[in-house]
Amino acid sequence: MxxxxxMDKLLTYLYQCELTVEKKEIAELIETKSFPHLRPFKDNLAFNLDHVDHWIQDQTEK
Structure with a gap:
């Protein structure tokens, strides 16, 4: 895993995957539970990159 x-490390990863997404867009997707994320603590976000890769694949297929 x-x-x-x-969020900053996630945005760096997405940039490396050649996907330009703004922080605000990701925040909105997280708020609507449309982006894979974890909240191990109240104010901390964690992202399983395997799940993020699947999300990226779904977005490119649309």
Missing amino acids: RIVYG
């Missing part, structure tokens, strides 16, 4: 912690 590959996990990154925090």
Whole structure:
């Protein structure tokens, strides 16, 4: 399982995957539960990159 912690590290990963998404867009997707994420603590976000990869694949297929 590959996990990154925090929005900035997620955005760096998405940029490396050649997907340009703004922080605000990701925040809105998280709020509507449309983006895979974990909240191990109240104010912390974690992202399983395997799940993020599946989300990216779904977005490119649309």
